[in-house]
Amino acid sequence: xxxxxxxxxxxxxxxxxxxxxxxxxxxxxxxxxxxxxxxxxxxxxxxxxxxxxxxxxxxxxxxxxxxxxxxxxxxxxxxxxxxxxxxxxxxxxxxxxxxxxxxxxxxxxxxxxxxxxxxxxxxxxxxxxxxxxxxxxxxxxxxxxxxxxxxxxxxxxxxxxx
Numbered sequence: 001x002x003x004x005x006x007x008x009x010x011x012x013x014x015x016x017x018x019x020x021x022x023x024x025x026x027x028x029x030x031x032x033x034x035x036x037x038x039x040x041x042x043x044x045x046x047x048x049x050x051x052x053x054x055x056x057x058x059x060x061x062x063x064x065x066x067x068x069x070x071x072x073x074x075x076x077x078x079x080x081x082x083x084x085x086x087x088x089x090x091x092x093x094x095x096x097x098x099x100x101x102x103x104x105x106x107x108x109x110x111x112x113x114x115x116x117x118x119x120x121x122x123x124x125x126x127x128x129x130x131x132x133x134x135x136x137x138x139x140x141x142x143x144x145x146x147x148x149x150x151x152x153x154x155x156x157x158x159x160x161x162x
Contacts, residue, residue, distance in 0.1 A: 006052045009035040011089030011100040013075075013082075013110065018122060020092060021104045021131040025122070029064060029071040033086050033102075036076065049074050081109055081144045105137040112141070112149055124157060 001007045011017070014031035036044055050058070053065050064071035077083040085106035091098050102110075108126050111119035126132045141150045 001049065001052055004052070005037055006048050007034045008037045009086060009089075009100070011086045011102045013085065013102050013107065015122075017101050018104075018107055018126075020101050021107070022122075022125050022129055025125075029073050031073050031075060033075050033077050033082055035083075035086055039076070044076050046074050046076070079113075081106070081113060081146075084140075084144070085110060103136075104132045105140050108132055108137055109140050109144060109146055112146055112153060113144075115149075120153065120157060123153065127158070 002009070011033050012020075012030065013033050014029075015025050015027035016030040018025065034046075034049065036048075050060055050065055053067060054060060059066040061071070064073050066072070075082075077086055085102045086100075088106060089100040089102050092101050093099070104126055108123050111122050138147075138150075141147050
């Protein structure tokens, strides 16, 4: 899709991306954040992606397109945090294919911003497994206005802070 100009950049996010840093966790789908060429940020259509992937056998179902055995949800970054996470993604090799994955620090920041119970659990996994650089994380959180939310998280889940 990159070569054919359907998307201009992408990064894996969510639970699938977290498996590059943590023990695998159960998930129903893969989240792929995409930057679209010529998207002005107002109203975008993902139909070029779906059409592109249906021709080699992808199956569209609700907000997913199933590729092989994986339901994949394509998402356009909704805010500055997600845009920065895609821009800062790092390349990894997945079975000989160069794949872009969000940094652990951005995954934690996104989980913090979403704030569901499963997001807090994932944040604790990143911290307990020392899979994030705390200095980089704090810089990301400060830059994106999440410092207060982080302090609340620390107070609630990390015995008042670290």
